[in-house]
Amino acid sequence: MNDNQENILTVNGLSVNYGKFQAVQNVSFNVLKGEIFGLLGPNGAGKTSTLSALEGLLKPQSGSIVIDGYDAGEKPLYARASLGVQLQSTSFQPELFVVEVLELYAGIYGLTLTRNEILAILREISLEDQAFKKFGQLSGGQQQRVSLVIATIHNPKLVLLDEPTTGLDPQSRRQLWERIEAIREKGHAVLLTTHSMEEAESVCDRIAIIDHGRVIAVDTPQALIDKHRTDPEVISVSRRGKITLEDVFIALTGKTVRA
Amino acid sequence: MDTVIPKTSTVLAALLRADFTTQWRNRRSVILTLVVPVIILISWKGLVAIKGGAFALSNSITIGLIATGLMGYTNAIARDRDKGIFQRLRVAPVPTWTIMASRICVQLVMIILVTTAVFIAGNEYDKITLTPSGYAFTYFTAIIGGLVYLSLGQMVAGLITNPETVNSTTRLVYFVFIMVGMFGELGILGVQVHDMEHWSPYGTVKTILAGSMEPGKWTNDTSIALLLTGLYAAIFAAIGIQRFKWNSNK
Numbered sequence: 001m002n003d004n005q006e007n008i009l010t011v012n013g014l015s016v017n018y019g020k021f022q023a024v025q026n027v028s029f030n031v032l033k034g035e036i037f038g039l040l041g042p043n044g045a046g047k048t049s050t051l052s053a054l055e056g057l058l059k060p061q062s063g064s065i066v067i068d069g070y071d072a073g074e075k076p077l078y079a080r081a082s083l084g085v086q087l088q089s090t091s092f093q094p095e096l097f098v099v100e101v102l103e104l105y106a107g108i109y110g111l112t113l114t115r116n117e118i119l120a121i122l123r124e125i126s127l128e129d130q131a132f133k134k135f136g137q138l139s140g141g142q143q144q145r146v147s148l149v150i151a152t153i154h155n156p157k158l159v160l161l162d163e164p165t166t167g168l169d170p171q172s173r174r175q176l177w178e179r180i181e182a183i184r185e186k187g188h189a190v191l192l193t194t195h196s197m198e199e200a201e202s203v204c205d206r207i208a209i210i211d212h213g214r215v216i217a218v219d220t221p222q223a224l225i226d227k228h229r230t231d232p233e234v235i236s237v238s239r240r241g242k243i244t245l246e247d248v249f250i251a252l253t254g255k256t257v258r259a
Numbered sequence: 260m261d262t263v264i265p266k267t268s269t270v271l272a273a274l275l276r277a278d279f280t281t282q283w284r285n286r287r288s289v290i291l292t293l294v295v296p297v298i299i300l301i302s303w304k305g306l307v308a309i310k311g312g313a314f315a316l317s318n319s320i321t322i323g324l325i326a327t328g329l330m331g332y333t334n335a336i337a338r339d340r341d342k343g344i345f346q347r348l349r350v351a352p353v354p355t356w357t358i359m360a361s362r363i364c365v366q367l368v369m370i371i372l373v374t375t376a377v378f379i380a381g382n383e384y385d386k387i388t389l390t391p392s393g394y395a396f397t398y399f400t401a402i403i404g405g406l407v408y409l410s411l412g413q414m415v416a417g418l419i420t421n422p423e424t425v426n427s428t429t430r431l432v433y434f435v436f437i438m439v440g441m442f443g444e445l446g447i448l449g450v451q452v453h454d455m456e457h458w459s460p461y462g463t464v465k466t467i468l469a470g471s472m473e474p475g476k477w478t479n480d481t482s483i484a485l486l487l488t489g490l491y492a493a494i495f496a497a498i499g500i501q502r503f504k505w506n507s508n509k
């Protein structure tokens with residue numbers, strides 16, 4: 001099915017507008033099979049808009065999105081079936097128990113799982129004892145685990161995670177990184193958005209730095225550091241002598257605080 | 260392995276199970292929706308002898324249908340949109356119409372329940388009975404009437420995105436419909452209001468319900484009311500669907 005055996009996702013010339021505002025401008029990148037790819041950018045840079053276009057929630061003004069060989073514009077259902085998604089602020093029906101939420105999403109991805117199979121999935125993420133609680137009654141870390149398990153319940157080829165560690169304590173964040181690694185080990189590719197340089201360096205194989213709706217750099221974190229190590233702007237923002245990914249990021253995107 | 264799209268029937272079954280569970284967990288509001296028209300029917304006991312059983316039953320069912328369509332459906336979709344529940348469903352490989360179809364199915368069951376509750380109360384307290392064809396026909400027109408209020412609710416949720424504003428708007432419209440509908444129908448608010456009410460979404464639904472309870476007394480007036488009911492539903496639904504946004508933030 002795949003027209004390119006290496007790429008699980010190919011984004012080419014993507015533009016997304018909100019009225020006259022261009023949130024994403026001519027963005028191109030690709031995600032390889034089994035890769036963890038990070039979209040890094042300040043607030044309002046266009047990360048979530050890019051992800052929303054991939055998920056089919058926003059209609060792009062121009063450009064193409066190919067997911068596992070399926071053009072998202074021509075075959076949206078096939079493209080979406082190849083995706084697992086964790087939105088930035090995930091919410092499920094507040095009246096449903098966790099086990100019922102999993103049953104719902106198993107069903108809408110065409111899986112017929114028994115109640116015991118669902119409970120076994122919850123056991124794997126140490127949440128079996130929370131099965132009959134409502135999603136809103138779980139802690140932030142527990143909610144993230146449930147969201148992640150739902151995103152991967154149908155064994156998707158590409159998992160999209162929109163700022164997955166926002167609001168988590170260090171322990172939960174580390175645990176989530178391990179789970180993201182585990183997703184990759186199962187053969188899935190992961191595309192995540194983040195503000196966190198630590199996350200980008202620890203988890204991502206490659207990153208794209210996006211600002212003002214444009215991709216301004218794509219490479220491995222270390223290669224980006226090496227490439228910009230001698231830039232005067234990078235040296236001027238460096239705080240402790242050692243050049244970090246954050247120094248490169250600040251130099252490329254500017255010091256101005258974004259809303 | 261090729262990507263597999265889930266069958267629409269499987270998707271709908273999962274959505275229906277979740278939506279019916281959600282409705283069941285909101286039992287208090289369901290009971291309220293059923294109780295209000297029954298209380299109105301019981302309080303109108305004296306009017307049954309004067310205006311007839313069809314008058315009392317049709318008004319009570321109409322009030323129940325308004326509560327179901329305007330209060331239940333509209334507030335639920337406004338809340339779920341605001342919480343991002345629809346967005347999460349939409350990123351799955353499901354046709355978007357299935358998300359709303361499932362919600363509407365739940366409301367259609369509510370319409371049947373409201374109608375049945377009023378029939379039972381009418382029989383128990385006012386000894387109002389209909390012919391079997393009268394009962395069957397009334398269930399049918401109750402669904403048509405219910406669609407008017409569901410589409411009106413869809414229009415409210417389409418034009419207004421803030422869930423609190425949706426809630427207050429539906430309460431206001433519900434109150435106006437009940438007051439102008441009930442008292443306008445009785446002529447208390449004058450001839451002009453009576454005529455206006457008669458051809459309003461309240462009046463036309465009430466007229467077709469009353470007409471279907473006594474099919475032998477179906478008149479041209481009832482036929483025009485049926486046409487207008489369909490027209491109201493089509494207009495409200497067209498605006499509601501066209502203007503509806505799945506995300507309250509954009």
